[in-house]
Amino acid sequence: MAQQPAQDHPEEALGILYAGGSYVLWGFVPLYWAMLAGISPYQITLHRIFWGALLTAVITLARSRWRAIMAIFAKRGTILALAISSVLIAANWTIFIWCVSTHQLVESSLGYYLTPLVSMALGLILLGEKISRLRLMAIALAALAVIVQAVELGRLPWPAPALALSFGFYGYVRKRTPVDALDGLTVETMLMFPATAVVLGYFAANGTGAFTSATPVRDLLLMGGGPITAVPLTMFAAGARRVRMTTLGFLQYLAPSITLLVATLLMGEPFTQTDAVTFGCVWSALVLVALEGQATRLRMRRSTSMTSSGADAT
Numbered sequence: 001m002a003q004q005p006a007q008d009h010p011e012e013a014l015g016i017l018y019a020g021g022s023y024v025l026w027g028f029v030p031l032y033w034a035m036l037a038g039i040s041p042y043q044i045t046l047h048r049i050f051w052g053a054l055l056t057a058v059i060t061l062a063r064s065r066w067r068a069i070m071a072i073f074a075k076r077g078t079i080l081a082l083a084i085s086s087v088l089i090a091a092n093w094t095i096f097i098w099c100v101s102t103h104q105l106v107e108s109s110l111g112y113y114l115t116p117l118v119s120m121a122l123g124l125i126l127l128g129e130k131i132s133r134l135r136l137m138a139i140a141l142a143a144l145a146v147i148v149q150a151v152e153l154g155r156l157p158w159p160a161p162a163l164a165l166s167f168g169f170y171g172y173v174r175k176r177t178p179v180d181a182l183d184g185l186t187v188e189t190m191l192m193f194p195a196t197a198v199v200l201g202y203f204a205a206n207g208t209g210a211f212t213s214a215t216p217v218r219d220l221l222l223m224g225g226g227p228i229t230a231v232p233l234t235m236f237a238a239g240a241r242r243v244r245m246t247t248l249g250f251l252q253y254l255a256p257s258i259t260l261l262v263a264t265l266l267m268g269e270p271f272t273q274t275d276a277v278t279f280g281c282v283w284s285a286l287v288l289v290a291l292e293g294q295a296t297r298l299r300m301r302r303s304t305s306m307t308s309s310g311a312d313a314t
Contacts, residue, residue: 015242019251022236025228027258030108032228033100034267036221039210041097043203044225047211048093049196051226053189059230060186072179072187079187081177085170086188092166093229099159105263106275110145111163112256113282116289117142118168126172134292138285145281152274181237185230253286 036044060069072078099108121139123129149157174184203209211222243251260279263269 011242012244015239016251017239018235019239019243020254022232022239023251023254024258025232025235026255028262029228029232030100030105030259030262031266032221032224033097036210036218037101039218039222041094041101043200043210044097044222045090045094046196046200047222048225048229049090049189049192050200051223052185052229053193053196053226055226055230056182056186056189059182059234063182065180065183065186068180068183069186069190072183078177078179079191081173082179082184082187083191085173085177085184086191088166088170088173089188090192092163092170095159095162095166099163103267103269104159105259105267106269106271107157107159108163109256109260109263110275110278110282111160112167112259113253113279113286114142114145114160114164115167115171116252117282117285118164119171120289122168122172132292134288138288141281141285141288145278145285148281149274149278181240182230182234185233 033044060066072082096108099105117139120131120135124131124139146157146161149160177184179187200209200211204211211219260271264271
């Protein structure tokens with residue numbers, strides 16, 4: 001009789017706790033940025049980079065990872081890739097905070113629901129990955145969602161596609177760049193740190209800076225942008241190593257779902273008829289992807305079972 005295979009992910013429960021916790025934090029983080037209302041999204045992003053760079057430097061010291069960081073800087077191709085990814089993630093952060101400050105959080109939630117579908121499209125176009133008809137239908141439904149919004153608004157609804165594209169391309173670049181998640185974030189923030197420090201210094205010198213110009217509480221909130229950035233990513237990296245990709249794929253929808261609830265229930269944003277149609281298209285697309293994934297897993301399980309049965313018979 002064939003032996004039962006050892007469990008591939010013995011720490012999956014802990015991994016779900018870490019990864020799920022990171023997505024929950026990302027889902028509720030708009031409430032944090034909302035407390036900085038009145039400050040330019042660009043300045044908030046600059047502070048997020050500045051304090052994030054300092055925090056990740058401290059974490060890198062604690063992890064004894066400086067040699068790994070220096071090794072990354074020695075690779076020209078890797079540094080170029082991380083320079084590109086740093087611009088993409090900074091743009092993503094700025095657009096998201098802008099959505100919070102302009103009460104377009106429902107739109108940002110749609111953007112993060114679109115992200116995995118954009119990633120599929122990028123895999124098809126840029127990596128030449130084979131894609132099933134169901135996934136093509138899912139991408140078409142995502143495109144239809146954007147078209148519906150454009151027709152209703154009379155203009156291109158840019159925040160959601162911009163969030164999805166910036167994060168989708170960020171994921172593509174990071175996928176092609178073999179570096180640890182936290183090491184990568186450390187290098188990205190270090191690359192942006194000098195210019196960020198200069199710009200914040202300029203704002204402080206001409207009296208337009210947000211830091212130390214109001215209350216100590218606001219200053220602490222700006223400094224807290226570092227942990228708000230680094231902690232969920234660290235939890236995510238720890239969780240991703242311990243769970244199956246299928247589990248991680250399911251968990252990723254926690255963040256936009258929580259953000260949508262925060263937007264409508266806590267921040268008073270309307271959920272219009274057009275929103276219902278566009279979200280319906282995207283949710284239907286995600287259901288198609290989930291069904292295809294489940295069907296693939298069942299086929300693989302059946303194939304493995306038949307192979308095992310054949311081995312037992314011999």
